[in-house]
Amino acid sequence: DAKTTQPPSMDCAEGRAANLPCNHSTISGNEYVYWYRQIHSQGPQYIIHGLKNNETNEMASLIITEDRKSSTLILPHATLRDTAVYYCIVRVITASKLTFGTGTRLQVTL
Amino acid sequence: EPEVTQTPSHQVTQMGQEVILRCVPISNHLYFYWYRQILGQKVEFLVSFYNNEISEKSEIFDDQFSVERPDGSNFTLKIRSTKLEDSAMYFCASSRAGNTEAFFGQGTRLTVV
Numbered sequence: 107d108a109k110t111t112q113p114p115s116m117d118c119a120e121g122r123a124a125n126l127p128c129n130h131s132t133i134s135g136n137e138y139v140y141w142y143r144q145i146h147s148q149g150p151q152y153i154i155h156g157l158k159n160n161e162t163n164e165m166a167s168l169i170i171t172e173d174r175k176s177s178t179l180i181l182p183h184a185t186l187r188d189t190a191v192y193y194c195i196v197r198v199i200t201a202s203k204l205t206f207g208t209g210t211r212l213q214v215t216l
Numbered sequence: 217e218p219e220v221t222q223t224p225s226h227q228v229t230q231m232g233q234e235v236i237l238r239c240v241p242i243s244n245h246l247y248f249y250w251y252r253q254i255l256g257q258k259v260e261f262l263v264s265f266y267n268n269e270i271s272e273k274s275e276i277f278d279d280q281f282s283v284e285r286p287d288g289s290n291f292t293l294k295i296r297s298t299k300l301e302d303s304a305m306y307f308c309a310s311s312r313a314g315n316t317e318a319f320f321g322q323g324t325r326l327t328v329v
Binding site: 140144147148149150151152155193199200201202203204205206207208 | 264
């Protein structure tokens, strides 16, 4: 699986958009970008995934650059409950396991 | 909303004892996983299971570990002879297919003393 690089931590004011970047410059054409988050020590929670098109669901939006070398997870209106570690994971289309890195610790503040 | 459930939430065991961690995956899912997270470290893949057999395992998943789907709903992880370094959060996950998103349970905190 391609390696990902994320900033170790970010802050965001409540109500504002949180934009979490991820670099995956060695991504292959058969690899998806997945985002999960982990609130405190709870189980990782699936957020969204994409291959090359931008994706949106009820939790977030995923913007993937045209060259697919980086992506941004957008939480449109962050709340205190969005404080968590966010993991960007690149996964081969046919693979089942997820390889977690150290992620970005997002702190949402009042 | 369907979810993966794990029991117990916390297990304390003596070193050398056997322990079984239990999981009930989401009902229409066919792929099952175990991951672990040692305190302060990354979430690590242990094993994936499909069609009643292991489909992939990591280096961590040695002979001390085994998995089983004893009936139509449970998925278990057994550690035969626990060591202090087995202390960790153990997460069960399931997915509808091998290449679809996996959903995780809330974990079992295993403490080996």
